[in-house]
Amino acid sequence: MRKANWLLLVLVVVLSMFLAACSGGDDTTEEDTGTDTQQGSEGDSTNEEGNDGKVLRVVSTSEIPSLDPAQATDSVSIQYTDSLYEGLYRLKTGGEIVSGIANEDETVISEDGLTYTFKLREDAKWSNGEPVTANDFVYAWRRAITPETASVYGEYLMSGAIKNATEIYAGELEPTELGVTAEDDYTLKVELVKPVPYFESFVAFPTFLPLNQAFVEEQGENFAIELDNLLFNGPFVLTEWDNAAGWKLERNDQYWDKDNVDLDGINVKVVKETGTAVSLYEKGEIDRVGLSGEFVDQKKTSPDYYSLSEATVFWLKFNQGSSTKGEYMQNENFRRAIAQGFDKEAFINIVYGNDSIPADYFVPSDFVQNPETGEDFRAKYGNIISYDLETAQSAWEKAKQELGFEEVSLVFLSGDSDVGKAITEFFKSELEKNLEGLTIELQNVPWSEQLEIMDAQEYELAFSGWGPDYKDAISFIDLWETGGANNDIGYSNDEYDALVKSVKNELALKPVERFEAMQEAEKIMLDEAGIGPVMQRKTSVLSKNYVTGMEQLNPFGPSYSYKYVGIEK
Incomplete structure (x- = not known):
């Protein structure tokens, strides 16, 4: 569900309220989101304030909301409950x-x-x-x-x-x-x-x-x-916990597998500004840092630079379930015009400036595979709802005729961070340019407020996303089941519901049929332009060459598995 943690987008700010499958807002960071790498800098700054201990030094842009496992819903809490x-x-x-x-x-x-x-x-x-x-x-x-x-x-x-x-x-x-x-x-x-x-x-x-x-x-x-x-x-x-300043972890001598834990400890500083964190990295005071915006462009040629793939997908939400807010969104041509009426590559370049991938789907690539053939989930249908201006404008004209309007105004909901504002400004410019008669009004609010607004279905158009809590496509597929806890777009389709029900019940022990049923369900939903997929995120980081075991982000759960991280000097 990760409705959680979703201040996740590639800013280097850390997720703030991931509920974990994770629905998302608009920023994210390195430490929280993790980051890592294997090679990189020629810098050889000594670790942990001048000694040679194997202490990983990282930054977080957020405090730890909770170390009670029952209350861990955000990326930071999930990362450190996994470590402790x-x-x-x-x-x-x-x-x-x-x-x-x-x-x-x-x-x-x-x-x-x-x-x-x-x-x-x-x-x-x-x-x-x-x-x-x-x-x-x-x-x-x-x-x-x-x-x-x-x-x-x-x-x-x-x-x-x-x-x-x-x-x-x-x-x-x-x-x-x-x-x-x-x-x-x-x-x-x-x-x-x-x-x-x-x-x-x-x-x-x-x-x-x-x-x-x-x-x-x-x-x-x-x-x-x-x-x-x-x-x-x-x-x-x-061993130390000052949420405003940071915290320290040490290897647990009581842990049954302590001999296979390489790190002596982990030191975390709370640093909210990307520029400050990058400066600390360049001074050799931290071992890794997440990048966003201008810092991605500046550091792309550095030997320390890495672009890490994620199983996190972002999309436009169309509120189809509210009689007051969903009047236009209930029309398929209206939704299609918006879903296919913006340049996804341009969005990534302008807002994030990194290697995130345009997405024409909502189940991510390189996440789950067919249990019989080993083919990726995306292999069967690939890209389903792509940027296509001609198709979008044709659908827009049909929507005008079907709904009887020449001009229409929509309110676009997103976060109030710099990234959140950049997101809404991009879509306002792009959609007003491509769809004649459309006006976009911007509504930028804190993530917690955005979540409340979406849950109450008091919005028209919103930017959000999802990251999985466990390794199965159903973590995405059951989002849009009629009446589902996370279906805050009001989407409903009997055929889709039947497939989801079969996946959870009679097909549970038939892995191939189950997998294929989920592929069919995704296609049904996107063929109706139930949402407007935007991108599958990647995270950009700088990491010292002596850090090992953080070459990849985990596809679900904690971003990194610190038990297996090492310092090799």
Whole structure:
């Protein structure tokens, strides 16, 4: 869902409210979004204030909103909960799913795909020396689905997947009825409502991290508020935390796999200005930095420069569901004219100036592959709704006739950052030029307010995006299901709904048919110009040549897997 974290666009500002599948706003940054690389500068500044320790030094443009796994919805929180805790599985560099607390070779899955029995490693410990047990998972998962916890992801990820989760969240059953049981200290049983083909990547998400019940209950409402109210079981522990200035992590000596953690620590400075962060990088005071705008152009020829691919796609939202705001957007030709009436390459060049890719789709390329042929999701239909001025202008004339107008004014909603303003200004100029009689009024608001406006469907045209929470195309496909929690455009199509329903139910254990059904669903939606795809983002960064293990952004979950990052000098 990442409706979360979506101040994600390639600015070097960090996501601010990612809810995680992540719907997005308009800025993003390096650290939060990560960044990385392998080769680069000839600079050999000593690490960590002059010593030779293996300490990664990065910047963040945002504080950590929460280190409570149940409340982690933004990119920064997700990045550091992943570093400080460990669940059944975790991500390796590039998004590979690997065993965490679960002994992967001993996991048993029932033939119907409804029951998972996990054997947990017995050498995993909390940072206070206590063992990590099956009850730590049971307690944490029950806590996340309890309505009083108000976990956005608890409800989003568990309902309709884990037995009784929907009923518990609705207040119809007690949390003790959740389909997760500690058979003994090191055996965890999970019962599902229906098969979840992507379950292993699903439970790698922070919502499913364990918590030490005695410790959390002792802290009460202060849990995770300050350093003393935290307990860790991951590769790192937090040793300093001043949200306004930064924070420091050190390798966790209690971690079961500490010998395979290369970094001694991670030092993070909060730096909100890109120019300041770039200056720190050039002085050798940080090891990596995200770039945007003019800094991309300035640094593209640097040996330290890298362009990192993401599974994040941005689009224009057309509000078709509101009788007051969606009058024009309910017309397919009206939507098509806008969706195909702007130059996507020009948009990227003018607003971002980086290597982001024009998108004519909403399921990203290089994200998931056909389980039988290995072909990318995009291989079957490729680009579906491209920039085509002739088609757009023809559709515009048809819309005028069908709706009976010669002139029309639309309000365009986007963020209030520099990037957000640049986005709306580009579309105002481009669409007014290409579609005669159209006037665009600009509405630039903070991301939190934009989110509220979109959720209430009190807008006409908006810029937004999505990044996946787990490695499966359904993270994008079920966005537009009629009445869906994230369907804030009011799109509805019976054939589309039927395909989504089959993907989640009878096709769950038929991987090829399931994959192809999702391809068909995407085509149906875009053939109706349900949204106007804009771009698949890339992130531009500078990184010192001694930093390893950050050569790629993870396609979902935390941007980087710091457990596998190294400093090689």
